[in-house]
Amino acid sequence: MSMIAAFYGGKSILITGATGFLGKVLMEKLFRTSPNLKVIYILVRPKAGQTLQQRVFQILNSKLFEKVKEVCPNVHEKIRPICADLNQNDFGISKEDMQELLSCTNIIFHCAATVRFDDPLRHAVQLNVTATQQLLQMASEMPRLEAFIHISTAYSNCNLKHIDEVIYPCPVEPKKIIDSLEWLDDAIVDEITPKLIGDRPNTYTYTKALGEMVVHQEGRNLNIAIIRPSIVGATWQEPFPGWVDNLNGPSGMIIAAGKGFLRSLRATPMAVADLIPVDTVVNLTLAAGWYTAVHRPKSTLIYHCTSGNLNPCNWLKMGLYVLATFEKVPFEKAFRRPNADFTTNILSNQYWNAVSHLAPAIIYDFYLRLTGRKPRMTKLMNRLLRTISMLEYFINRSWEWSTANTEMLMSELSPEDQRVFNFDVRQLNWLEYIENYVLGVKKYLLKEDMAGIPKAKQHLKRLRNIHYLFNTALFLIIWRLLIARSQMARNIWLFIVSFCYKFLSYFRASSTLKV
Numbered sequence: 001m002s003m004i005a006a007f008y009g010g011k012s013i014l015i016t017g018a019t020g021f022l023g024k025v026l027m028e029k030l031f032r033t034s035p036n037l038k039v040i041y042i043l044v045r046p047k048a049g050q051t052l053q054q055r056v057f058q059i060l061n062s063k064l065f066e067k068v069k070e071v072c073p074n075v076h077e078k079i080r081p082i083c084a085d086l087n088q089n090d091f092g093i094s095k096e097d098m099q100e101l102l103s104c105t106n107i108i109f110h111c112a113a114t115v116r117f118d119d120p121l122r123h124a125v126q127l128n129v130t131a132t133q134q135l136l137q138m139a140s141e142m143p144r145l146e147a148f149i150h151i152s153t154a155y156s157n158c159n160l161k162h163i164d165e166v167i168y169p170c171p172v173e174p175k176k177i178i179d180s181l182e183w184l185d186d187a188i189v190d191e192i193t194p195k196l197i198g199d200r201p202n203t204y205t206y207t208k209a210l211g212e213m214v215v216h217q218e219g220r221n222l223n224i225a226i227i228r229p230s231i232v233g234a235t236w237q238e239p240f241p242g243w244v245d246n247l248n249g250p251s252g253m254i255i256a257a258g259k260g261f262l263r264s265l266r267a268t269p270m271a272v273a274d275l276i277p278v279d280t281v282v283n284l285t286l287a288a289g290w291y292t293a294v295h296r297p298k299s300t301l302i303y304h305c306t307s308g309n310l311n312p313c314n315w316l317k318m319g320l321y322v323l324a325t326f327e328k329v330p331f332e333k334a335f336r337r338p339n340a341d342f343t344t345n346i347l348s349n350q351y352w353n354a355v356s357h358l359a360p361a362i363i364y365d366f367y368l369r370l371t372g373r374k375p376r377m378t379k380l381m382n383r384l385l386r387t388i389s390m391l392e393y394f395i396n397r398s399w400e401w402s403t404a405n406t407e408m409l410m411s412e413l414s415p416e417d418q419r420v421f422n423f424d425v426r427q428l429n430w431l432e433y434i435e436n437y438v439l440g441v442k443k444y445l446l447k448e449d450m451a452g453i454p455k456a457k458q459h460l461k462r463l464r465n466i467h468y469l470f471n472t473a474l475f476l477i478i479w480r481l482l483i484a485r486s487q488m489a490r491n492i493w494l495f496i497v498s499f500c501y502k503f504l505s506y507f508r509a510s511s512t513l514k515v
């Protein structure tokens with residue numbers, strides 16, 4: 001019997017960010033392995049014209065939850081959506097709901113965050129810092145609380161090269177930042193943002209670091225653990241391989257490469273591609289929840305959930321695995337054939353951006369205009385280039401994360417728990433994982449049918465022929481222009497023609513002699 005699964009039985013669990021990528025997988029695993037848990041409270045906001053109930057209904061009826069329904073048929077009764085917006089005071093939770101949460105919650109998993117790299121500082125602080133502070137305040141009023149698990153990111157200290165499982169202080173206290181944002185106007189905040197974030201690349205990593213500091217300072221009387229995952233990717237094993245539902249991190253890039261939009265990338269081929277499957281993060285999170293509640297460590301433990309030091313893979317290998325998978329399972333209606341290069345040089349990257357990205361987009365838009373349609377490719381390409389420029393920081397560096405706490409936790413698990421809540425990334429086969437990831441992107445993000453693969457292959461063949469034809473025509477035009485203008489080009493041309501003629505004559509003569 002799994003001790004961890006048994007521990008969550010009968011518990012009331014509060015999850016923030018349950019409608020997000022990680023939150024959904026966390027909820028699924030909890031219901032599947034501890035179907036006798038009492039209730040999962042989820043803080044949800046109405047969104048995109050959908051009520052809370054509609055959002056929950058959609059999640060529970062998705063493919064991800066198919067297995068859950070077999071082991072926990074009354075899952076609808078065990079999930080309790082609570083209307084909440086983490087940007088509001090007291091999260092805008094009604095008095096009755098708040099009362100229930102305060103008196104019943106046993107475990108908190110705080111996953112909600114803004115993961116956008118370009119969020120204005122004010123918004124990122126509101127969600128990643130102030131909301132965390134408010135949740136800690138709530139937690140301190142919960143008499144039955146056994147553990148508070150905060151999800152951070154391994155990149156919260158990406159300004160360092162070697163990162164230990166400790167909290168690194170930020171120069172300006174989070175409280176001071178929160179206070180000053182109350183009276184500073186947006187223009188001044190924008191002006192001081194680069195100074196505040198310092199050598200971090202964006203407001204996301206900076207505010208996640210501030211969030212950790214808040215947890216450390218204001219959660220002293222609570223049983224807390226912090227999980228720091230690196231780049232979270234599709235599921236590895238559970239509930240099935242390759243599940244993914246948003247474009248963050250590599251998923252968007254896999255689509256862009258598979259559809260032939262992304263043809264070159266400024267990336268360091270040998271830098272470590274620190275991907276971690278979402279189900280691995282969830283297993284570690286649940287194990288940490290159990291350990292924190294049962295063993296009550298004296299200080300806040302931080303767990304690095306990374307792959308680089310245990311089972312490293314670099315961007316070159318990952319890129320080649322992705323490209324190899326496109327050969328077997330191509331995406332439909334590609335713009336160009338998937339084929340990409342990594343470059344580390346900024347100038348050559350700009351050249352390839354112009355030649356491989358912008359020029360084909362402009363030519364295609366010209367064709368759309370000619371055929372009376374609205375041009376859209378250049379706009380799309382510029383958006384993609386902007387996204388890539390924000391990811392470049394992460395694909396041109398390597399970090400070393402120590403994993404002593406994570407390894408300690410693994411050793412504390414029974415053999416059964418090591419199997420059910422497996423977070424040993426050493427067992428991961430990257431090629432197999434990437435194949436399933438690409439397949440998952442095709443199925444769950446692009447909603448493409450496997451029956452369309454022969455047609456997609458046919459389409460790629462057509463694109464290859466167009467590519468050859470285009471290159472040949474371009475070569476001939478340039479050559480013709482050169483011959484018209486340069487004596488040297490004419491001489492080379494005459495030399496090639498006479499050489500070919502002599503070669504053919506010799507070949508013909510020798511074959512006549514043989515007969």
Ligand SMILES: CCCCCCCCCCCCCCCCCCCCCCCCCCCC(=O)SCCNC(=O)CCNC(=O)[C@H](O)C(C)(C)COP(=O)(O)OP(=O)(O)OC[C@H]1O[C@@H](n2cnc3c(N)ncnc32)[C@H](O)[C@@H]1OP(=O)(O)O
Pocket residue numbers: 115116117118153154155230231232247248249250251252253254257262265269316318319320322323340341342383386387390391394395
């Ligand atoms: C030498 C030889 C080599 C040969 C081999 C070469 C092979 C190369 C093949 C290439 C194969 C590729 C596979 C490898 C991938 C490499 C890249 C991997 C990148 C990894 C990055 C890791 C970062 C990790 C950081 C830390 C991790 C975390 O803690 S947080 C999680 C990460 N967070 C994010 O990823 C958020 C990023 N997103 C944003 O910040 C914003 O969305 C944005 C700034 C990117 C865009 O903002 P904007 O306001 O313009 O648009 P928005 O409204 O958000 O969306 C507009 C449309 O764009 C779509 N979208 C959104 N995000 C992405 C995305 N990441 N990728 C693609 N598209 C995206 C969005 O859905 C919208 O679409 P529509 O609705 O259709 O308009």
Ligand SMILES: NC(=O)C1=CN([C@@H]2O[C@H](COP(=O)(O)OP(=O)(O)OC[C@H]3O[C@@H](n4cnc5c(N)ncnc54)[C@H](OP(=O)(O)O)[C@@H]3O)[C@@H](O)[C@H]2O)C=CC1
Pocket residue numbers: 016017018019020021022023043044045047084085086087110111112113114115127151152153154208228229230231232233246248249
């Ligand atoms: N994805 C990754 O690569 C990594 C993620 N992480 C961390 O993991 C955690 C989960 O990330 P992930 O699941 O990928 O992110 P998602 O963007 O998929 O999910 C974010 C969640 O936060 C919720 N949320 C955002 N704003 C509010 C708000 N104002 N009120 C209520 N809820 C809100 C979202 O709700 P809604 O659906 O309503 O928008 C959603 O449920 C985050 O803390 C992130 O920092 C760490 C490392 C890597």
